[in-house]
Amino acid sequence: MGMARTQGSHSDITGPRIRKAALGLFARHGYAAVSMRQIAKEVGVQAGALYNYTPDKQSLLYRLMQDHLKDLLAAYAALDKPTGPEDALRRFVGFHIRFHMERPDEVFIAYMELRNLTPENFSEIEALRRAYEDSLERILQDGQNAGLFSVADTKIATLAVIAMLNGVMTWYRTGGRLSLDEVEQIYWDMVRRAVTA
């Protein structure tokens, strides 16, 4: 009974649409504040149908974070080999700003919703994040060893640089006063001066 709805074989379409809807809603309202019914509504489907694509709400969040961080690591690994520590740092700054700027929702979620992961899921996500941070710390350590950089503590400097770069996401809006190139240049100047010997 009831009006007919579109049904049938939409598996490889509905799945991504669900994740996309969840991504936007989680980013805008927070994981805990978003219901499965809201996600379903955005996709144009009933709540029960979501469970053909995710075992539960938690897994939906986990998958979004995991996909994001794996993409991040893969994209960074695909960069050209740098010519030295300073070049590597410059590339890192540019890569980080651009990659994150293209994915504001993913970044926001991977940042804010860590506490809503189960302990096991949290550990896995944390490992991915640490792998990324380690690649920056290696750059700083190499530069330090080569006498090019001068930081009191490479671990702290790593976190300080990343925190500073992440700050871009809180204020930058496309079409604003500054182009992405300008932003990249400004941040690179500050980072370089902050760590250079």
Added chain:
Amino acid sequence: MGMARTQGSHSDITGPRIRKAALGLFARHGYAAVSMRQIAKEVGVQAGALYNYTPDKQSLLYRLMQDHLKDLLAAYAALDKPTGPEDALRRFVGFHIRFHMERPDEVFIAYMELRNLTPENFSEIEALRRAYEDSLERILQDGQNAGLFSVADTKIATLAVIAMLNGVMTWYRTGGRLSLDEVEQIYWDMVRRAVTA
């Protein structure tokens, strides 16, 4: 009926206890994930009693943020007058790190729960935050005018410095490898180098 409970005139005790409990729970689990009953349980009271102290859950969050930011502005305003832009910046870095380190829960909430404020409450909180950021921007602008600092954009530099300093809260733990003095020194070094001409 039922077992007797402590009752009577506890107004000026219960109120702060409720806010303290809410503070801890909001910080640990997030505003949306915490129920009024959980807060009440932590205080040792029934959920209904909370409404003698707050008109609703939203106001509880708003009050916590407002108190925090007003404390922040008052404490900063009470600092000694600096001798110049560089001294002012050094003081700002030290003040910011220490003040925020003493209030990890408040900082976390004022940061993460902005989206759970009503639009009106959000505007008020944003105004307070901007007032604080403006005091840093004024320092940078003064230093820039005096030829002591050299930043491409004072607004961006302001946000970059604050983002960098806020990063401390994500990793620093009392009793860890570094003392607060050391942390302050390390960050001051990086900030100074990032903005100095």
Added chain:
DNA sequence: ATCGTATATGAACAAGCGTTCATATAGAAC
């Protein structure tokens, strides 16, 4: 000792939650 009031209880409300499942349907395969 009695009263008055501030403060708490505990039950109730309607609404919404995540999740499950029997049932229906649409499209692919033969």
Added chain:
DNA sequence: GTTCTATATGAACGCTTGTTCATATACGAT
């Protein structure tokens, strides 16, 4: 054109949610 299966519905489940309110109690003042 019939069958088979993947995909969807929509109702239902037990629970929790924020909030209200009539009622009870304990303290401060008289």
